[in-house]
Amino acid sequence: MIDEFLAETTRLLALLDRKAIAAARDMLLDCHHTGGRVYTAGNGGSASTAQHFACDLAKFVIPPGQRPFDTRCLTDNVSLYTAWANDAAREDVFVNLLRGLLTPRDVLILVSVHGGTGFSADLARAVRYANEVGARTIALVGFDGGVLHREATCSILVPVDSTPQTEAIHLVIEHLLMHLIKHELAAGVPA
Numbered sequence: 001m002i003d004e005f006l007a008e009t010t011r012l013l014a015l016l017d018r019k020a021i022a023a024a025r026d027m028l029l030d031c032h033h034t035g036g037r038v039y040t041a042g043n044g045g046s047a048s049t050a051q052h053f054a055c056d057l058a059k060f061v062i063p064p065g066q067r068p069f070d071t072r073c074l075t076d077n078v079s080l081y082t083a084w085a086n087d088a089a090r091e092d093v094f095v096n097l098l099r100g101l102l103t104p105r106d107v108l109i110l111v112s113v114h115g116g117t118g119f120s121a122d123l124a125r126a127v128r129y130a131n132e133v134g135a136r137t138i139a140l141v142g143f144d145g146g147v148l149h150r151e152a153t154c155s156i157l158v159p160v161d162s163t164p165q166t167e168a169i170h171l172v173i174e175h176l177l178m179h180l181i182k183h184e185l186a187a188g189v190p191a
Contacts, residue, residue, distance in 0.1 A: 012160055012169055021173065023154045024138045025180045027107055032069050036105030041074040041094050043120055045167050046111040051076060053109055053174050061182040094126035104134035113166045115146020127151050140173055142166025
């Protein structure tokens with residue numbers, strides 16, 4: 001099973017849309033250059049990937065002495081998240097966390113194995129809200145990509161019907177984007 005998992009991972013990495021990855025990198029760099037904020041969100045294991053995204057953007061990619069990315073993971077404040085989930089429609093939790101804060105300069109990164117289908121209506125509503133506001137959206141999805149793949153400004157699809165493979169490759173994509181952004185910033189792209 002070890003060799004099969006690793007072979008499938010290698011196969012899937014080769015299928016990733018390089019243009020979408022470059023577009024995501026460019027969106028994030030533009031957001032940083034224009035003083036926008038990057039919001040991240042996901043459910044379950046994808047919430048931890050979203051949190052990792054926010055952390056790496058805020059710290060890992062920035063050369064010494066440069067302004068960091070302004071990032072917020074929408075699941076970091078558990079008290080606020082659960083207050084909205086308890087006191088309003090659960091499927092609006094991310095919209096309620098973004099309302100009044102998200103601007104057209106910002107980027108919303110949504111991470112979802114199934115792309116906002118089923119129990120992830122909160123992510124589907126968040127991408128639609130961000131689109132209404134004029135913010136740019138990046139989706140990392142698997143399976144058929146769902147709503148997020150169809151409606152995000154930029155979507156990176158892991159074309160497999162496997163939660164573990166999708167989540168593993170989402171982390172590879174996250175780290176690849178950090179590598180690319182760190183390289184651009186170190187090369188002197190103005191921040």
